[in-house]
Amino acid sequence: MSSNGNPYDVAVVGASVAGCTAARLFAQRGARVALIESRPAIDAYKTVCTHFIQSSATPTIEKLGLAPLLEQRGAVRNSVDMWTRDSGWIVASDDAPYGYNVTRRTLDPALRRLAAETPGVELLAGWSAIAVRGGDRPSGVEIENRAHDRKQLDARLVVAADGRDSKLARWAGVPGRVKPHGRFFYWGYWRGLRPATTRSKMWLLNPDCAYTFPMEDDLTVVLVGPHRERLPEFRADLEGAHRRMVDGLPDGPALETGTLESKMIGKLELPNVFRPAARPGIAFVGDAALAADPLWGVGCGWAFQSSEWLVEETAEALLDGGDLDTALDRYRRVHRRRLLPHYLNITDISSGRPINPIERHLYGAAARDPVVKRAFEAVGSRRRSPAAMFHPRVLAHLARPA
Numbered sequence: 001m002s003s004n005g006n007p008y009d010v011a012v013v014g015a016s017v018a019g020c021t022a023a024r025l026f027a028q029r030g031a032r033v034a035l036i037e038s039r040p041a042i043d044a045y046k047t048v049c050t051h052f053i054q055s056s057a058t059p060t061i062e063k064l065g066l067a068p069l070l071e072q073r074g075a076v077r078n079s080v081d082m083w084t085r086d087s088g089w090i091v092a093s094d095d096a097p098y099g100y101n102v103t104r105r106t107l108d109p110a111l112r113r114l115a116a117e118t119p120g121v122e123l124l125a126g127w128s129a130i131a132v133r134g135g136d137r138p139s140g141v142e143i144e145n146r147a148h149d150r151k152q153l154d155a156r157l158v159v160a161a162d163g164r165d166s167k168l169a170r171w172a173g174v175p176g177r178v179k180p181h182g183r184f185f186y187w188g189y190w191r192g193l194r195p196a197t198t199r200s201k202m203w204l205l206n207p208d209c210a211y212t213f214p215m216e217d218d219l220t221v222v223l224v225g226p227h228r229e230r231l232p233e234f235r236a237d238l239e240g241a242h243r244r245m246v247d248g249l250p251d252g253p254a255l256e257t258g259t260l261e262s263k264m265i266g267k268l269e270l271p272n273v274f275r276p277a278a279r280p281g282i283a284f285v286g287d288a289a290l291a292a293d294p295l296w297g298v299g300c301g302w303a304f305q306s307s308e309w310l311v312e313e314t315a316e317a318l319l320d321g322g323d324l325d326t327a328l329d330r331y332r333r334v335h336r337r338r339l340l341p342h343y344l345n346i347t348d349i350s351s352g353r354p355i356n357p358i359e360r361h362l363y364g365a366a367a368r369d370p371v372v373k374r375a376f377e378a379v380g381s382r383r384r385s386p387a388a389m390f391h392p393r394v395l396a397h398l399a400r401p402a
């Protein structure tokens, strides 16, 4: 029971990808959910994102009932072709499972409305969590609106879905492990690039990188991710440096065929952070649990998936008066088992170190051998663990001479 008489099973802080997913799935299991979001507008959306959602998240997107809404709005079914100097193009198979390319301007309002319309969810938009209630074991949150009105919400479970710099983690004393990032990112949105394509492309230029992601409404994100050493060059002439880098991409986009629809957006500091995804009374989902290098387009997908895992592991204990903290520990372990191997691989590459000989061999094999390519695609789209590359059949194909 909250101090103002509202019994909540769950208080979810943050109504973006992770929070809305957790709120809707908990409520569909019968929970009473407070969904607390600082931004007052229901159609607010995140701008610092490049909108490639991995196919690992498609089952969750379908379970939410979100897939038809995205399709109606023209979201692009995605996969990605990857280029390296040693391999040339590793062309994604046409029958590979798809995720979605869809701007956050489309995604966030659709998902938030879906969550807010779910019976059992109460969206508190324009309210910010300002403290975690309870002592060692969180038992709710204190929230405040822009008029400085305050409310105390009690809940059996607090869910931190408050993003990369999670304040709830700080208040609850759950620090993350941080690994530095060796690159920075600049991107813009072009409309009408020709020839039109729905294929996403990624270039590993060793050590720089770049990608182009086509979206709904004929928009394409064109991003460059240079090594940190090139920061002075970009600071001196941002648009010129972006343009020169894109013009140098093998089979890169012809920017002169389209119109730049945005200013150039940059993100210079992107440390990788991983924290235990649960402690007694509190769970972390999405970026609040794990914020990794965006180069691999994993954050939204893992925000969907981690929330689904949380609900799967804890809903029964939460609603039937079972042992919630044991269930939370199960979620922590699922999160770690599913994501830590990917995280270690991603953070190693995000340091900006050169591509190593084993990776060179792997990329070359993925470009010419269908068995290696299928395994590489399943790992890269995060549907399978990196351990899938050590399957005996894949190793046998990797051992074949070029």
Ligand SMILES: Cc1cc2nc3c(=O)[nH]c(=O)nc-3n(C[C@H](O)[C@H](O)[C@H](O)COP(=O)(O)OP(=O)(O)OC[C@H]3O[C@@H](n4cnc5c(N)ncnc54)[C@H](O)[C@@H]3O)c2cc1C
Residues within 6 Å of the ligand: 013, 014, 015, 016, 017, 018, 019, 036, 037, 038, 039, 046, 048, 049, 050, 051, 052, 053, 054, 127, 128, 129, 130, 161, 162, 163, 164, 167, 185, 267, 270, 285, 286, 287, 288, 294, 296, 297, 298, 299, 300, 301, 302, 303
């Ligand atoms: C440059 C860049 C490019 C990216 N590109 C991709 C990509 O191509 N594909 C991909 O999958 N991911 C990408 N990501 C990552 C992706 O944007 C995040 O992983 C994703 O948004 C995480 O969702 P989330 O719900 O966990 O957190 P967020 O989307 O960050 O949402 C957190 C929410 O919590 C709210 N909030 C915060 N504090 C409080 C509080 N105290 N009280 C109430 N509300 C609060 C915020 O207002 C916000 O709505 C990119 C990230 C960056 C930086």
